[in-house]
Amino acid sequence: MSTRIFGSGIKRREDPRLITGEARYTDDIKLQGALHMAVVRSPYAHARIVSIDSSAAAGLPGVRAIFTGSDIDLAGLPTAWLIPDSDLKTPEHPALASDVVRYVGDGVAIVLADSRYQAQDAADAVMVDYEELPVVVDPHEAAQAGAPQLHADVEGNIAFRWVMGDREAADAVFAAADVVVSERILQQRLLPTAMEPRAASAQYNAATGELTLWCTSQNPHIHRFIVSAVTGLPENKVRVIAPEVGGGFGSKIPCYPDEALVSWAAMKLGVPIRWAETRSENYLTTIHGRDHVQFVDMAASNDGKILGVRATVYAGMGAYLSTAAPGIPTILHGLLYVGPYTIDNVFCESIGVMTNATPTDAYRGAGRPEATFLLERMMDKVAGALDMDPVALRRQNLIPPFADGYEVATTLIYDSGDYEAAFDKALAMAGYDDFRAQQAQALQEGRYLGIGVTAYTEMCGLGPSQVAGAVGFQGGLWESATVRVTPTGKVQALIGASPHGQGSETTLAQIISSELGFPVDDIEVIHGDTTETPMGWGTYGSRTTPVTGAALAQASRKLKEKARVLAAHLMEANPDDIEYADGSFSVKGSPDQAQSIQDVTLMAHLAWNMPEGMDPGFEESQFYDPPNFVYPFGTHIAIVEVDPVTGSIDLQRYIAVDDCGPQINPEIVAGQIHGGVVQGVAQALCEGVIYDDNGQLLTGTMLDYCMPKADMFPNFELGETVTPSPHHPVGVKGVGETGTIASTPTVYNAVLDALSPLGVAQIDMPLTAAKVWQAIQNANGGN
Amino acid sequence: MNVSMTINGEAVSREVEARTLLVHFIREDLDLTGTKIGCDTSQCGACTIHVNGKIAKACTLLAAQADGADITTIEGLAENGEHHPMQTAFWENHGLQCGYCTPGMIMASAAFVRDNPGASEDDIRHYLEGNICRCTGYHNIVKAVKQVADAAAGGA
Numbered sequence: 001m002s003t004r005i006f007g008s009g010i011k012r013r014e015d016p017r018l019i020t021g022e023a024r025y026t027d028d029i030k031l032q033g034a035l036h037m038a039v040v041r042s043p044y045a046h047a048r049i050v051s052i053d054s055s056a057a058a059g060l061p062g063v064r065a066i067f068t069g070s071d072i073d074l075a076g077l078p079t080a081w082l083i084p085d086s087d088l089k090t091p092e093h094p095a096l097a098s099d100v101v102r103y104v105g106d107g108v109a110i111v112l113a114d115s116r117y118q119a120q121d122a123a124d125a126v127m128v129d130y131e132e133l134p135v136v137v138d139p140h141e142a143a144q145a146g147a148p149q150l151h152a153d154v155e156g157n158i159a160f161r162w163v164m165g166d167r168e169a170a171d172a173v174f175a176a177a178d179v180v181v182s183e184r185i186l187q188q189r190l191l192p193t194a195m196e197p198r199a200a201s202a203q204y205n206a207a208t209g210e211l212t213l214w215c216t217s218q219n220p221h222i223h224r225f226i227v228s229a230v231t232g233l234p235e236n237k238v239r240v241i242a243p244e245v246g247g248g249f250g251s252k253i254p255c256y257p258d259e260a261l262v263s264w265a266a267m268k269l270g271v272p273i274r275w276a277e278t279r280s281e282n283y284l285t286t287i288h289g290r291d292h293v294q295f296v297d298m299a300a301s302n303d304g305k306i307l308g309v310r311a312t313v314y315a316g317m318g319a320y321l322s323t324a325a326p327g328i329p330t331i332l333h334g335l336l337y338v339g340p341y342t343i344d345n346v347f348c349e350s351i352g353v354m355t356n357a358t359p360t361d362a363y364r365g366a367g368r369p370e371a372t373f374l375l376e377r378m379m380d381k382v383a384g385a386l387d388m389d390p391v392a393l394r395r396q397n398l399i400p401p402f403a404d405g406y407e408v409a410t411t412l413i414y415d416s417g418d419y420e421a422a423f424d425k426a427l428a429m430a431g432y433d434d435f436r437a438q439q440a441q442a443l444q445e446g447r448y449l450g451i452g453v454t455a456y457t458e459m460c461g462l463g464p465s466q467v468a469g470a471v472g473f474q475g476g477l478w479e480s481a482t483v484r485v486t487p488t489g490k491v492q493a494l495i496g497a498s499p500h501g502q503g504s505e506t507t508l509a510q511i512i513s514s515e516l517g518f519p520v521d522d523i524e525v526i527h528g529d530t531t532e533t534p535m536g537w538g539t540y541g542s543r544t545t546p547v548t549g550a551a552l553a554q555a556s557r558k559l560k561e562k563a564r565v566l567a568a569h570l571m572e573a574n575p576d577d578i579e580y581a582d583g584s585f586s587v588k589g590s591p592d593q594a595q596s597i598q599d600v601t602l603m604a605h606l607a608w609n610m611p612e613g614m615d616p617g618f619e620e621s622q623f624y625d626p627p628n629f630v631y632p633f634g635t636h637i638a639i640v641e642v643d644p645v646t647g648s649i650d651l652q653r654y655i656a657v658d659d660c661g662p663q664i665n666p667e668i669v670a671g672q673i674h675g676g677v678v679q680g681v682a683q684a685l686c687e688g689v690i691y692d693d694n695g696q697l698l699t700g701t702m703l704d705y706c707m708p709k710a711d712m713f714p715n716f717e718l719g720e721t722v723t724p725s726p727h728h729p730v731g732v733k734g735v736g737e738t739g740t741i742a743s744t745p746t747v748y749n750a751v752l753d754a755l756s757p758l759g760v761a762q763i764d765m766p767l768t769a770a771k772v773w774q775a776i777q778n779a780n781g782g783n
Numbered sequence: 784m785n786v787s788m789t790i791n792g793e794a795v796s797r798e799v800e801a802r803t804l805l806v807h808f809i810r811e812d813l814d815l816t817g818t819k820i821g822c823d824t825s826q827c828g829a830c831t832i833h834v835n836g837k838i839a840k841a842c843t844l845l846a847a848q849a850d851g852a853d854i855t856t857i858e859g860l861a862e863n864g865e866h867h868p869m870q871t872a873f874w875e876n877h878g879l880q881c882g883y884c885t886p887g888m889i890m891a892s893a894a895f896v897r898d899n900p901g902a903s904e905d906d907i908r909h910y911l912e913g914n915i916c917r918c919t920g921y922h923n924i925v926k927a928v929k930q931v932a933d934a935a936a937g938g939a
Contacts, residue, residue, distance in 0.1 A: 503877075
């Protein structure tokens, strides 16, 4: 049983509490005597606060207190990714604005009341007098001379200017190339939209000086660190609990003003405080993703060798620099500019621009989708310019197979890859050659079919701490875990990471079970509470299985070695003569004499008869700092039909071949890919934030923002190849973001392929029917 | 004002503000927190429950409108300690990840299949438009619902 648990698509151990409604998310936790907090938020994108009159609000029923920015003694919220050599500015981000508001949703006051309804009533009754200031929301416009300025200490709204590569060397390659294609690519803003909106509740014990904060966090240990810094409480007096968390996609990494404010109010008033955002509030104040205006060039030779990639990126940061924001359009973006290809010359200048919009930060894929999109879009453009088949062009430029390290022009050392194997498998599944014939036939009938093919690799499993330090990340990127076995042989695995839908309680239990032989149902994975769990940096960047999984595998191996030596002692045998199989230790040559892992565990706890020098108990902790990132890869293919009369797009087939190394639980892997693909496809086809010129969010509810629905998609066709990571204890790579990274250009290129007979060469995402129809009209208008 | 109703087979009666939404009444006053809130415009379906046997989004009703109603929430779907077939199917088919949309998905799907045994995949995808999931890409949700629909039609 035990060895085969690795690779088995068992049912998730999380699910019984979730399918019955018994799971407790942050806002499900009632605190006796709690007040409810509501935040008074700016209706203007940029304005000076002239006055705040809360007298009417204070007299409303149930209102206990109202505080404005000048009442609050909290430090500003820190930016924790200080990218080097980029002239980075980190403007002050107060928990409540007290002089200037800089985006619609910026908090100016908080109300504490007996009920949620009373708190909101009073928030609506706080009268704030604003003097409007000029507004800029487009990152490219905001970087131009004369644009409205957001922060006195961020000249020209430029928060940073990060350069990768040698501009002159790249320019020389481009000047000498046979072919150069160029495009302005809009990576539109997206709303992460975890189904559980953010929430936070806090309770302060004045006698002990301890604050407990329950919040929707992907990284409670980082939240503890920041809440401690912002409130001034020592870190060992702050307990952060991420209970059940309903999705994150990056949006629950940052520490937000609201979490600091409930903590402060709980300390100030001496009663528990609850807060939960509405979806509209979530769309206004929870981080957004993407928001790049990119100017991209790709150079190639006439025979189809890709020579270089060059891009200038204007990355919208929004009104303040969120926790990890500067690292997203830089380190996590530019370093991916060669993808799976042998491209020798890369250059990226990424300019972080302050705008009167919601702050941006990591959103599923975080920088890597924006890199993969531009590469894959430009590959199709080069194919078009050379009149080459885009599949042949890609194949010609793929990096050959490698099993242990391949250094690329961006200085990354990819761990392992066999790109062509995944490429071939996906093309075979799609029937690529036949499709081209069908496409030609369909065109004869006036039907517009298109195909998009994306080869990708990406960097995840973040990452070596030394690298984190070198690129300015204000933290480590290791993980730690404790495997604790009770006297009766039941396992508690305590982890510092904080899964929130990934199924890690199951996957990680499968690793422990396969290493140590305890049945998977005897293993509980415990996470989310900074007091119960060892330090960890959190769940993001597809890192929990690779990094925490490695820590657990190594802790399990230490325990297994202890068990082997103890078993030998108990059986009066030489440890070298002990064999292990399926959770049982036996003496070589006499299989009837055996000690189960449970027997050995009990004897370790009893400690009646231990070998010389062996400590009692059966528990091991392990810190694991990965020696490198992991680099999953694959090929995705989409087939679409576009209706030229309406502009509507029918996604007919979606094929995904992904290689994340050996799959611990194939059903969970598939689920990650399904979900990631839908998020990426939705960026191509329907999702997109719209601000008006005044900085008003026009896509402020689910009525206005196009969330993908079940009827937009076919059943997905998945395949895999298996290329282990050479540096990982069990060979696994991350898979949390691959779907999102690969799918946006796949579907975009498929649609543009379908439209090419109509002369349409470019449409800004999302490819809504109206925009496609208009592009067809514009192209036909030239006829 | 006073509202009285039957929830998951139990009679309840409470004093509430007239404006209290049914979903807040269920979650805050009755502490049945399995019913979730994922939006404020009735799109997401996380608050889907059964009111007198029909599905309803609990955010679109006042508690007062449910006075006298017979309501089932996710906590009351299992019978005699056995998961409802739709709960089992979601578990078996990996039809959930973070679990936040799941109670609403299961409540909506259970009613749909009861009324439409043998529903096709297309029917299911169209029907589920009123319930949003951000994690699963719907693939395994559709698979789970189809499994129950097929079984309800006496098929495989």
